[in-house]
Amino acid sequence: MSSAAVDVGRDRTRSRDASSPTTRTQRSRDTRIGWLFVAPFVVVFAMFLLWPLLHGLWLSFTGESITGAGGAFLGFDNYAEALRDPIMWRSMLNTLWFTILSTVPLVLVALVMALLVFQGLPGQWLWRLSFFMPFLLASTVAAQFWIWMYNPQLGLVNYMLGALGVEGQAWLQDTRWAMLAVVVQTLWWTVGFNFLLYLTALQNIPEQQYEASALDGAGRWRQLWSITIPQLGPTTALIVILQILASLKVFDQIYIMTQGGPGGVTRPVVQYIFEAGFTGYRFGYASSIAYIFFAVIIIVSLAQVPFTFRRSAR
Structure with missing residues (x-):
């Protein structure tokens, strides 16, 4: 058969x-x-x-308040009011500005830290622990730590600047420096997670590629730009996406350190949603802002999909 x-x-x-x-x-x-x-x-x-x-x-389609009153159906009135609200738009711009300021250093600094550890610094366990340890702190602890660091009279930041002959600043009370001060705190607090992702990706690069390139006469810099950086492409794309989404949702450290001030220059949109719902007692209006912000996050996420797949395909 x-x-x-x-x-x-x-x-x-x-x-x-x-x-x-x-x-x-x-x-x-x-x-x-x-x-x-x-x-x-x-x-x-x-x-x-x-x-x-x-x-x-x-x-978001009702006039619901925190007391349970005013729950009549309003249609798109809340959305129309939110789109005309200058405070809402300013909060959106503050959130976008914080995202731009924080994402770039959080990616680059994490990459540099991972490369230094991967190259074999003495006492690697200590470097790994010190780089990742701040990420384990609660947001309140990390924020309070930097509030003391930024204290105009007793803070370590102004003390170190004074030792260098540079005039100190009221970092969290000055409209010029408040957002940057929060970005520095966020960098110190959260960069350890990105560092860990990069370090894991570096350890997964085949050693044979470095050995083959060394036989061809490639030095460390050539290996970095021709092997390491391209191999880290998918990891970089992932970190950028995660970091942008995390920065767009910023709330804790800003609320603790500046309460959105001075003059509203650091108020993120999530804080404005909180204030509209729990200070202004307008749950319906706060919900409409939340869904507008949700739509923005969806658009940003979808905009990154082609870039991510393009980097992964390489």
Whole structure:
């Protein structure tokens, strides 16, 4: 008997087995068991993500207040008011400015730190610990630490500048420096996570590539630009996306360090949403701003998709 005939016979046997009542019963049982295991996640997802998402969307079309009054349906009035609100737009611009200022150094500094450790600095465990340790701190601890660092009279920053003959500043109270001061605090606090991602990616680059290039006469700089940086392309794209999304949602450190001041120059949009809902008692209006901001995040995320796939394809 030919092999083709044997294969046809096997296919027919499998087809009969798949359509048999016993097989259908087994599949149905496996499906029920699968849903049983998935059920806890589905319940949690529905309670803490899906329901708040839908309820918040409904609130954005109403005049709901924190007291529960004024819940009449307003249509798109809240959205129209938000789009005419200069404070909302200023908060959006503050958020965008913070994202631009923080994303670039958080990527570059993390890369430099990872390269230094990867090249074999003495006492690597100490460097890894010191670079990553700040990321483990709570936002309140990290913010309070830098509030003392920026203190105009007793802070370490002004003390060090004074030792260099440079005049100190009221960093968190000056409209020129407040945002930059928060960016420096955020860099110190969160760069450890990006550093860890870069270090992991560096350790996954095949050593044979460096050995082959060394045989061809390539030095460390040539290896860096021709091997290391290109191999880190997908990791860099991932870090940039994560960092942009994290910076757009900034709230904790700014609220603790400056409360959005001085003069509103550091107020992010998330803080304005909080103030509109819990200080102005306008849940409906706050929800409309939140969904406008959500749409902005979706647009930014989608805009990065082609760039990410292009870098990954290389």
